[in-house]
Amino acid sequence: MMTIKNLIKLDFYAMKPLAKTMMAFLILPIILGIVADKGMSIMVTLTFMVFMLNSVFSITEQSNFNKLYGVLPIKKSLNIISRYLFSLLVLICTAAISFLIFIALSIISNGSINWTNGIVYLTVSIVIALFFISIQYPLYFKFEFSKANLMAILPYIVFFAIGVPLIQYLMKNVTFYTNVMKVINYFYENTGMLVILGMLISVLLVCSSCLLSLKIQKKEF
Amino acid sequence: MTSNALEVRNLRKTFKDFCLDDISFSLPNGFIMGLVGKNGAGKTTTIKLILELLQKEAGMIKIFSKELHSDFDIKQDIAVVFDDLFFVDDWKISDVESALAPFYTRWDTSTFHGYLKKFNLTTNKKVKELSKGMKMKLMLAVALSHKARLLILDEPTSGIDPVARDELLDILLHYIEDENNSILFSTHITSDLDKIADYLTIINNGTIFYTGTKDGLFEKYCIVKGGLELLTTETEKYLLGIQKGSTGFSALLDIDNIKYITPDMITEKATIDDVLIHVNLEK
Amino acid sequence: MKIIIQNSSDVPIYQQIYEQIREAILSKAISEGELLPSIRQLSRELKVSVITTTRAYTELEKDGYIMIVQGKGCYVKSINQHVLEERLLKGIEEHFSEILKSAKLLKKSDEELLQLLKFLMEEINYDK
Numbered sequence: 278m279m280t281i282k283n284l285i286k287l288d289f290y291a292m293k294p295l296a297k298t299m300m301a302f303l304i305l306p307i308i309l310g311i312v313a314d315k316g317m318s319i320m321v322t323l324t325f326m327v328f329m330l331n332s333v334f335s336i337t338e339q340s341n342f343n344k345l346y347g348v349l350p351i352k353k354s355l356n357i358i359s360r361y362l363f364s365l366l367v368l369i370c371t372a373a374i375s376f377l378i379f380i381a382l383s384i385i386s387n388g389s390i391n392w393t394n395g396i397v398y399l400t401v402s403i404v405i406a407l408f409f410i411s412i413q414y415p416l417y418f419k420f421e422f423s424k425a426n427l428m429a430i431l432p433y434i435v436f437f438a439i440g441v442p443l444i445q446y447l448m449k450n451v452t453f454y455t456n457v458m459k460v461i462n463y464f465y466e467n468t469g470m471l472v473i474l475g476m477l478i479s480v481l482l483v484c485s486s487c488l489l490s491l492k493i494q495k496k497e498f
Numbered sequence: 499m500t501s502n503a504l505e506v507r508n509l510r511k512t513f514k515d516f517c518l519d520d521i522s523f524s525l526p527n528g529f530i531m532g533l534v535g536k537n538g539a540g541k542t543t544t545i546k547l548i549l550e551l552l553q554k555e556a557g558m559i560k561i562f563s564k565e566l567h568s569d570f571d572i573k574q575d576i577a578v579v580f581d582d583l584f585f586v587d588d589w590k591i592s593d594v595e596s597a598l599a600p601f602y603t604r605w606d607t608s609t610f611h612g613y614l615k616k617f618n619l620t621t622n623k624k625v626k627e628l629s630k631g632m633k634m635k636l637m638l639a640v641a642l643s644h645k646a647r648l649l650i651l652d653e654p655t656s657g658i659d660p661v662a663r664d665e666l667l668d669i670l671l672h673y674i675e676d677e678n679n680s681i682l683f684s685t686h687i688t689s690d691l692d693k694i695a696d697y698l699t700i701i702n703n704g705t706i707f708y709t710g711t712k713d714g715l716f717e718k719y720c721i722v723k724g725g726l727e728l729l730t731t732e733t734e735k736y737l738l739g740i741q742k743g744s745t746g747f748s749a750l751l752d753i754d755n756i757k758y759i760t761p762d763m764i765t766e767k768a769t770i771d772d773v774l775i776h777v778n779l780e781k
Numbered sequence: 782m783k784i785i786i787q788n789s790s791d792v793p794i795y796q797q798i799y800e801q802i803r804e805a806i807l808s809k810a811i812s813e814g815e816l817l818p819s820i821r822q823l824s825r826e827l828k829v830s831v832i833t834t835t836r837a838y839t840e841l842e843k844d845g846y847i848m849i850v851q852g853k854g855c856y857v858k859s860i861n862q863h864v865l866e867e868r869l870l871k872g873i874e875e876h877f878s879e880i881l882k883s884a885k886l887l888k889k890s891d892e893e894l895l896q897l898l899k900f901l902m903e904e905i906n907y908d909k
Contacts, residue, residue, distance in 0.1 A: 294588035347551035350573035671825035
């Protein structure tokens, strides 16, 4: 347990050079929240954080952490588990911060808070962020960063370049549209269900991704 | 007291274009062993296998009589200095300590700061601002601050000036003033080892050419020189890595075979470099 | 104690150490009972391997000049003056017989040899 804690701390240290960039980028969701949609700002913040987490892989690889992991008195698999835990921790903190921003912006501009809207966005954003991570991390543990980075962008491309137009196209179909709206409305009315479902999907994604990473961890450094 | 700090038996590892085969050597407690060979001979691969950074295919590695995969705590007793740094460039030296110290149960801050002072390293300096020699010293300071009993150095002196090399040798000799400490030192700069190594393991093309005491190497091999006319197919059989030039030849000779060479040939004491050069010619 | 290692010399390093310590003991530069640097301290100071200094010390011990006490250090042994003289004398005899052998090879007469010896003695005395 102590080792995992130390490894998570090590990842935070590795992230240190990114701290300035991260602070600067926190302004973006605030601006976005003011000019566009407040809910959207949560999603952007979390997606941005996923990018930052990717950079941690880049930093640790450039800094020969593979060798460091070989030198430190740790079991080989621990660095994978702790990287997942570290990422979860970072995302939880980011989610909390972005939700606070959401609340603050709501109070300032509307004087009231649309809790349902906020929770729906927060849940969906977390699920999407974890979805990205779950696909990317096994790639990072398997391949070199430069190689994996190209592949890791794939989920974004799939999501934004193909998924969004596809949904837009399908939305033109009336029956599909009404069905989707039914689902969305159901979740808007039963936010509890959404949160539970979101958590379930998240846990499932992260656990299977972590197990996969442990399995395919590059044996050769 | 004659137990081994490190014991390697019949180690094997194959890559697409390179093969390390039947590597065996042992480093007794309290001594310095030099791991020598030209670049690409398999020194770093051997060290990576010892640390389980690479998975061995066959063989056995024991560190303080224990196998690593069965007991990860042994790594508390091992310190490693690689030829490249494994710290983040943007870290300050103080970050290096904060990040790594918690992993070691016997980390000693005062020792670490003692070394920093000795090496003229200030804690607020960033890793990327350090010269190559300074980086090596920083790694050495980390390595020596958690009371490891086995110090493994992989090419620590390549690209480092003679003064820093000499300082390193002094630190290593100071380290083994404690009889419980041992050192495995890989290098292709043999002048470092000529002085301080007790044992030598010479790797050539992935196999062991010699392992034993340094003095033993010079008692076993000598250099033979002579005119080309002295070489016959019969004598060539007993010479290793014959290097022919227009003015004559030189080769390595196993002293057991000294009776097979003609008295006209000149023999002289070999150096580690001589052995490396001639062994490399022997295919 | 002064020890100077010549890396270029043909004499093995352990022997250089052996001879210089022995000389220091015989010339009373280090007195009996005195503590010598430990094997490992000496290798650090001379920048030579531990095996080399160990060998020098073991030879010194074998020849009765020093005493190695495990865990304590190496002491200069008290040397029986009589035995010492005898040993040194024997050394001189051995060297002389070597000289005589070489002289025979070169077919030098006894007189020539004596003259050479005299010449060398004068030179050494002159140095002093």
